[in-house]
Amino acid sequence: MTPLLIAQLVVLVVVFHALLLGAAAMVWVERWLAAALQQRRGPILVGWQGLLQPFADVIKLMFKEELRPKAADWFLFALAPIISATCAFSAFAVVPFGASTSFFGLLDEPMKLQVADVNVAVLVIFAIASMGVYGIVLAGWSSNSKYSLLGGLRSSAQMISYELSYGLALAAVLLLGNSLSLTDLVNAQAGSWFHVIPRWFVFLQPLGFLIFMTAGVAETNRAPFDFPEAEQELVAGYHTEYSSMSFAMFFLAEYINMVTVSAVATDLFLGGWHGPLLPASLGWIWFLIKVAALLFFYVWMRWTLPRYRYDQLMAFGWKILLPLAVVNLLATAAGVLYFGV
Amino acid sequence: MTFFYLFAAVAVVASLLVIAQRNPIYSVLLLIASFGALSGLYVLLDAPFVAVTQIIVYAGAIMVLFLFVVMLLNAPHEETEHDEKVHLLRRPGPVWFGGVLAAALVVELLWALTRAGSDSGPFSVEAVSSVRTLGRVLFTEYAFPFEVTSVLILVAMVGAVVLAKRDSRSGGPSAPPV
Numbered sequence: 001m002t003p004l005l006i007a008q009l010v011v012l013v014v015v016f017h018a019l020l021l022g023a024a025a026m027v028w029v030e031r032w033l034a035a036a037l038q039q040r041r042g043p044i045l046v047g048w049q050g051l052l053q054p055f056a057d058v059i060k061l062m063f064k065e066e067l068r069p070k071a072a073d074w075f076l077f078a079l080a081p082i083i084s085a086t087c088a089f090s091a092f093a094v095v096p097f098g099a100s101t102s103f104f105g106l107l108d109e110p111m112k113l114q115v116a117d118v119n120v121a122v123l124v125i126f127a128i129a130s131m132g133v134y135g136i137v138l139a140g141w142s143s144n145s146k147y148s149l150l151g152g153l154r155s156s157a158q159m160i161s162y163e164l165s166y167g168l169a170l171a172a173v174l175l176l177g178n179s180l181s182l183t184d185l186v187n188a189q190a191g192s193w194f195h196v197i198p199r200w201f202v203f204l205q206p207l208g209f210l211i212f213m214t215a216g217v218a219e220t221n222r223a224p225f226d227f228p229e230a231e232q233e234l235v236a237g238y239h240t241e242y243s244s245m246s247f248a249m250f251f252l253a254e255y256i257n258m259v260t261v262s263a264v265a266t267d268l269f270l271g272g273w274h275g276p277l278l279p280a281s282l283g284w285i286w287f288l289i290k291v292a293a294l295l296f297f298y299v300w301m302r303w304t305l306p307r308y309r310y311d312q313l314m315a316f317g318w319k320i321l322l323p324l325a326v327v328n329l330l331a332t333a334a335g336v337l338y339f340g341v
Numbered sequence: 342m343t344f345f346y347l348f349a350a351v352a353v354v355a356s357l358l359v360i361a362q363r364n365p366i367y368s369v370l371l372l373i374a375s376f377g378a379l380s381g382l383y384v385l386l387d388a389p390f391v392a393v394t395q396i397i398v399y400a401g402a403i404m405v406l407f408l409f410v411v412m413l414l415n416a417p418h419e420e421t422e423h424d425e426k427v428h429l430l431r432r433p434g435p436v437w438f439g440g441v442l443a444a445a446l447v448v449e450l451l452w453a454l455t456r457a458g459s460d461s462g463p464f465s466v467e468a469v470s471s472v473r474t475l476g477r478v479l480f481t482e483y484a485f486p487f488e489v490t491s492v493l494i495l496v497a498m499v500g501a502v503v504l505a506k507r508d509s510r511s512g513g514p515s516a517p518p519v
Contacts, residue, residue: 076366119389120389120390120393120472123393123394126397127393127397127401130396130397130402130405131396131401133405134373134405137409137412138370141366153413156408159405160402160406160409163402180472
C-alpha cells in the first residue's frame with residue numbers, strides 16, 4: 001500500500017459518505033425551506049430544529065415491508081432501483097472538488113481531489129447520466145401498472161429531449177476551455193478580469209449556464225419538470241409500486257443527481273474551487289458554498305413554480321431550448337475562432 | 342489480458358442471448374450489456390473517448406429509443422409459433438434476406454481476419470487516445486465516409502417524418518390537425 005493509494009481510498013470513502021449525508025441533508029433542507037416558503041413550521045420534532053428527521057425517515061423506510069406486485073417482472077423490478085442508485089453515485093466519481101493537495105506533506109506528489117481522474121470526464125458524466133434513464137424506464141415497465149408505465153415513458157421522452165440541449169450547452173464550455181477534462185476546465189477559470197470580475201465561464205456563457213441548469217433540472221426530474229412522478233395524474237409515477245428501501249434508493253438517486261448536476265455546473269460555469277479570500281488549499285470550501293447555492297435554487301424553484309403541462313414541456317424543449325442551445329454553440333464557436341481564446 | 346477475456350466473453354454471451362431468448366425487453370437489455378463490454382474493450386485499447394462515445398450514442402441514446410418502442414408496443418413475447426411450423430427453407434422473404442446478410446457478414450469477417458495478420462503494423466496510442474487527433478483524422482482523411490453516414494441518418498429522418506405525416510394527408514382520425 002503506497003501512501004498515494006491510501007489517499008485515494010480515503011477520498012473515495014469520504015466522497016461516498018459525503019454524497020449519502022449530502023442527500024440526507026438535502027431532504028431536511030428541502031422540507032425546512034418548503035415550510036418556510038409556505039409559512040408553516042415543517043419538521044421540528046426530531047432533534048434540534050428537526051435535524052434528525054432524515055434519519056428517522058430512513059429508519060421508518062427500513063422497517064417497512066418490501067412489496068412486489070404479483071404480475072411484476074421480479075428481476076427487472078429488483079434491478080431498476082439498483083441501476084438508478086449506482087448511476088447516481090458513479091457519476092460523481094469524475095467530478096473534481098478541490099485543488100491538488102499533498103495532504104499536509106504526507107504525499108510526495110500532490111494528488112487531485114477527485115475519485116477518478118479521467119481525461120474525458122465531461123463525457124463520462126454525460127454517459128452515466130444517459131444510463132440513469134434505464135433505472136426509471138425499467139421501473140415503470142416492470143411494475144406492470146399503468147401509472148408506472150406512463151411515468152417511465154414520460155421520463156424517457158423527457159430525458160431524450162433535454163439531453164440534447166444539455167450536451168450542446170456543455171459543448172460551448174468545452175470550446176472555451178479547450179479541453180474535455182474537468183480539472184483543466186476549472187483551472188482555465190482561475191484569476192479575474194480587471195481584478196474585479198472572476199474569470200468564470202458563466203460571464204462568457206450566461207445563456208449557456210441558463211440552458212444547462214434548465215436541462216439539468218429536467219434531467220433530474222425535478223419541479224417544474226417532474227412529470228415522471230406528477231402525483232395529481234400518475235399517483236407517484238414510475239415508483240408507484242415501490243416500497244421500503246427500494247423506494248428509498250430512487251429517492252436517494254434523485255437527491256444525489258441534484259448534487260451532481262450542481263457540482264458539475266459549479267466546475268463548468270462557476271469556477272469550481274477558485275474564489276477570493278481563501279487560500280488554494282481550502283478551495284473546496286468555495287466549491288461547497290457554490291454547490292449549496294445552486295441546490296438552494298433547486299429547492300426554491302420547486303416550491304415557487306407550478307408544473308408545466310406535458311405538451312408544454314416537449315414544445316419548450318424542442319422549440320425554444322434546443323434552438324437557443326444551437327445558436328449559443330454557433331456564437332461561441334465563432335467567438336473562439338475570431339478572438340482565439 | 343484477463344480483462345480482455347472478461348469483456349470479450351460478456352460481449353459474445355450477451356450478443357448470443359439477444360437472439361436466443363424471446364422477451365424483447367431482455368433482448369434490448371442484453372444488447373446494452375454487449376455494448377458496455379465493447380466499450381470496456383475500447384478502454385483497454387487506450388481509447389477512452391471512443392469508449393465513452395460508444396456508451397453515449399449506442400447504449401444511451403439509441404437503445405433508449407429501442408426500449409421506448411418495445412414498451413409502447415408492449416409485446417411480452419415474440420409471436421413465432423406460426424413460422425416455426427414451416428421448414429427452414431420455405432420460410433418467407435425476411436428469413437432469406439437475413440440469411441444472405443449473415444453470410445455476407447461471415448465472408449467479410451473471414452476476409453478481415455485473414456488480412457489482419459500480414460500488413461497491420463503497430464498503431465500509435467496517441468492517434469486514438471487524443472480527441473484532437475481523432476477529430477482531425479475524421480474530418481480530413483475519413484471525411485467522405487463521415488459525410489455519407491450523415492446522409493444515411495438524414496434519409497432515416499426524412500423517412501420517419503414521411504411515415505408520421507402519412508395519416509394527416511389522407512385525413513385519418515389518429516392524426517391531430519397541424
